[in-house]
Amino acid sequence: MKAPLPRSFYTHHTVRVARALLGKILVHEGTSGRIVETEAYLGIDDGAAHSAHGLTERTRVIFGPPGHAYVYLIYGMYDCLNLVAEPDGVAGCVLIRALEPMDGLDQMRWRRPRVTRVEDLANGPGKLTRALGITLGHNGIDVTRGPITVHPAEKSAAFEIAVSHRIGITKSADLPLRFFIKGNRCVSVNVK
DNA sequence: AGTTCGATCGCCT
DNA sequence: GGCGATCGAACTG
Numbered sequence A: 001m002k003a004p005l006p007r008s009f010y011t012h013h014t015v016r017v018a019r020a021l022l023g024k025i026l027v028h029e030g031t032s033g034r035i036v037e038t039e040a041y042l043g044i045d046d047g048a049a050h051s052a053h054g055l056t057e058r059t060r061v062i063f064g065p066p067g068h069a070y071v072y073l074i075y076g077m078y079d080c081l082n083l084v085a086e087p088d089g090v091a092g093c094v095l096i097r098a099l100e101p102m103d104g105l106d107q108m109r110w111r112r113p114r115v116t117r118v119e120d121l122a123n124g125p126g127k128l129t130r131a132l133g134i135t136l137g138h139n140g141i142d143v144t145r146g147p148i149t150v151h152p153a154e155k156s157a158a159f160e161i162a163v164s165h166r167i168g169i170t171k172s173a174d175l176p177l178r179f180f181i182k183g184n185r186c187v188s189v190n191v192k
Numbered sequence B: 001a002g003t004t005c006g007a008t009c010g011c012c013t
Numbered sequence C: 001g002g003c004g005a006t007c008g009a010a011c012t013g
Helices: A014-020 A105-111 A125-132
Strands: A025-028 A031-042 A069-074 A078-084 A092-101 A148-151 A161-164 A178-181
Touching: A014 A031, A014 A092, A025 A125, A031 A125, A069 A125, A078 A125, A092 A125, A092 A178, A105 A125
Parallel strands: none
Antiparallel strands: A025 A031, A025 A148, A031 A092, A031 A178, A069 A078, A078 A092, A161 A178
8 A cells, every 4th residue: 555645635726636536545444445536616616615605613624724534414414525625724625426445345335234236335425435434523634644544546547537517516516526537337426 | 593405325116 | 216314504583
């Protein structure tokens, strides 16, 4: 396993970070997966972003230093993982939407017992946090240190990046801010 | 203090 | 393809 991505990886425009995260490896306590789908949530001119209404207790992490985890509860029951981008003081984060499971398949199956196909273990933002054991308790942690970390791929594999509008939002719905590995079987939904 | 509604998922038809 | 679960943040008054 290579060293975690350094903070400088995250200190860029959110779109650049969202694209660069594709193909990287997300790790938590013996479970891991290849990131195959992301969405960018911008600090300005993005009504869908939680940071759109400014700095609050909830959005504090998004405005903070890059390379940290923003985890929030959606629909009262699912946890969603974001990685904070942009310099300290500037809002912007990347929602991790889908993983291709790699290590710790037994643990993932234990946490998601009704799933039969490997590609269904982590092909959604709520599914991947459940599969890897990521919860609200991880909000604000530094992913350059752990226990959640992100690593370069062991060997570089060529892939094509596809772009679409983001999934499940109503505000700023047409912005092309969803990025995924074209043709990957673990992408959450087929939307173009 | 009450209401609305969401960056989802899985079960039902 | 439709819908219920489940709860907290943000907004209304």
